[in-house]
Amino acid sequence: MPTPTKGRRMGGSAAHQQHMLANLATALFEHGKITTTQARARRLRPVAERLITFAKRGDLHARRQVLTVVTDKTVVKTLFDEIGPSYASRDGGYTRITKVGMRKGDSAPMAVIELVREEAAARPQRRRARRGQQAAGQRSGAAAQAAEAEATEAAATAAEAEATEATATETEAEAQVTEVVAEVGPTSEAAAEQSDTADATEAEAGSDEADAK
Amino acid sequence: MAVPKRKMSRSNTRSRRAQWKTAAPSLIACPQCRELKLPHTACPTCGTYNRRQVVTPSA
Numbered sequence: 001m002p003t004p005t006k007g008r009r010m011g012g013s014a015a016h017q018q019h020m021l022a023n024l025a026t027a028l029f030e031h032g033k034i035t036t037t038q039a040r041a042r043r044l045r046p047v048a049e050r051l052i053t054f055a056k057r058g059d060l061h062a063r064r065q066v067l068t069v070v071t072d073k074t075v076v077k078t079l080f081d082e083i084g085p086s087y088a089s090r091d092g093g094y095t096r097i098t099k100v101g102m103r104k105g106d107s108a109p110m111a112v113i114e115l116v117r118e119e120a121a122a123r124p125q126r127r128r129a130r131r132g133q134q135a136a137g138q139r140s141g142a143a144a145q146a147a148e149a150e151a152t153e154a155a156a157t158a159a160e161a162e163a164t165e166a167t168a169t170e171t172e173a174e175a176q177v178t179e180v181v182a183e184v185g186p187t188s189e190a191a192a193e194q195s196d197t198a199d200a201t202e203a204e205a206g207s208d209e210a211d212a213k
Numbered sequence: 214m215a216v217p218k219r220k221m222s223r224s225n226t227r228s229r230r231a232q233w234k235t236a237a238p239s240l241i242a243c244p245q246c247r248e249l250k251l252p253h254t255a256c257p258t259c260g261t262y263n264r265r266q267v268v269t270p271s272a
Contacts, residue, residue, distance in 0.1 A: 035268070098267045099254045112255070112267050 010043060021047050026070045028095070029079045033114035041097045041111040048113075052094045055084030083115065090120040 009017040024044045027034050029051075036044070051069060054062040058080060070076050087094055098112045240249040243256040245264055255262040260270040 098262045100268055101251060101254050101257055 005043065010040065022069050022071070025051060026072050026075050028113060028115070029070065029075050029083060033112060035100065035110060035112050037103075038099060038109040038111040041113040044113060045095050045097060049092065049094050051079065052083060052087060055079045056087060058084060090116070
């Protein structure tokens with residue numbers, strides 16, 4: 001099972017902790033959602049997610065390895081037949097822990113740990129298509145800065161608005177190029193570097209925006 | 214074994230205990246039901262966190 005945790009074992013001994021985590025994992029797979037203390041939920045999460053990874057692999061060896069922890073065969077069957085395949089599109093993060101306040105008797109902080117049932121959101125797309133356009137528009141440091149400012153602004157607005165603004169900055173940048181070239185006269189290498197950094201910020205802004213959605 | 218030589222005076226005891234203070238918990242309004250709740254915690258009134266139903270509230 002997972003590497004030994006640092007610090008104290010829960011429940012007093014390593015064996016007690018191992019049994020407790022196994023029982024919690026069994027209950028989680030059986031019911032899909034359990035309420036326990038925050039400390040136990042936090043210890044349970046890596047154990048349970050590793051078992052789900054075994055279930056996604058789905059072969060006999062994986063099943064036998066899971067059976068060394070979850071000894072209930074019906075639970076292992078549901079884990080391999082239903083829970084594992086349902087996470088085919090999700091790479092990790094199969095469980096969710098939500099704090100739910102204090103227990104009445106001993107004021108222990110409690111939490112709900114549950115299997116995440118939502119479909120995984122599509123991964124953010126890398127915007128390589130726009131890279132060529134950006135490089136064409138930006139030739140000077142001033143233009144790159146303007147584009148950065150525009151990009152951060154545009155992150156707040158919708159994707160279409162961003163695209164239109166980006167094209168607007170390109171035209172602006174080209175207007176500035178004629179002014180700045182006389183003073184600075186940047187080499188092609190420097191221009192390429194600047195456009196690269198601008199692209200990096202652009203990509204970040206894009207991913208942030210995707211997260212916000 | 215080392216033991217105290219003198220009885221602790223009432224004054225000293227009370228001076229020490231005068232520093233035991235409680236702090237009010239910081240509370241925020243639940244986005245769902247506007248009731249005050251602990252931050253980063255499911256609302257005990259409506260049972261939601263991030264507008265997702267987590268627990269059934271105890272009525």
